[in-house]
Amino acid sequence: MSREFNEATFGPPSEEWAVVERPLPLLQRLFAHAALRRLLILLALAAAWQGYAVWADNPLMFPSFTETIDAFWTDIRSGVLLIKTGNSLRVLCMGYAIAVAAAALMAGLAMTTRLGDDLLSTLTAMFNPLPAIALLPLALLWFGLGTPSILFVMVHAVLWPLALNAHAGFSGVSDILRMAGRNAGLRGLPFITGILIPAAFPAILTGLKVGWAFAWRTLIAAELVFGVSSRSGGLGWYIFENKNRLETASVFAGLSTVILIGLLVEVLIFRTIERHTVRKWGMLR
Secondary structure (H helix, E strand, C coil): CCHHHHHHHHCCCCHHHCCCCCCCCHHHHHHCCHHHHHHHHHHHHHHHHHHHHHHHCCCCCCCCHHHHHHHHHHHHHHCHHHHHHHHHHHHHHHHHHHHHHHHHHHHHHHHHCHHHHHHHHHHHHHHCCCCHHHHHHHHHHHHCCCHHHHHHHHHHHHHHHHHHHHHHHHHCCCHHHHHHHHHCCCCHHHHHHHHHHHHCHHHHHHHHHHHHHHHHHHHHHHHHHHCCCCCCCCHHHHHHHHHHCCCHHHHHHHHHHHHHHHHHHHHHHHHHHHHHCCCCCCCCC
16 A cells, blocks of 8 residues: 555544654563563572461471571571582582583484484483482492492483483474585584584473483482492482481571572573573574
């Protein structure tokens, strides 16, 4: 519709027809920020926690939020909680790195050779349903108390879901991309790094998140059982010791530390990777 016809039919535009942009109310603008919404959720949970603890009035069974914060801050200042957290994170990084490397190797072999695909399918069908905690007695017999046993069960917990996610992502790469890579002369490792990994990265990133969660909770569970050797116990052993001393507030402080580290890793690491990769590439909304 031309401008002349529009003006002849409806008349010239008037100020009454002008579109006026009005800013959103302050409350709507604040709630548009995901970080603020999540903070409000955490504050609501803390308020509910405090209210129930005051109502129950039983610090031995359920300490209040303020008592937990006090125990947390006391153990932070004494250095006990920092040392235990550092021990756990050190073992976690070691086990997670080993599992990621093993999963990458298995998924790469599965995509390049038929024997590798059969091997991955068979091993995941056998070991993925097996709970990592069920391997604790064997780990204790084979490796004794300490870090090697924890690494064994942690690698088992992370390896299979991560390898399955990576293999599923590789299998979902379109034939057009595969043919383009082969036409460009890519074979073997260059084909995997140049074509398969970028195209399958959403599935790989999901596997890394799932593997991280499995590694973290398996580590804490293993430390609760036999996580101390030469005074190198981690957060799980910290929780166990305080349970034996009936220091329930410190038990809650240890559990809160586990949750806090999980939130920090999700926000600072995985969301940063996601923002600079799959979201930037338009592969995820």
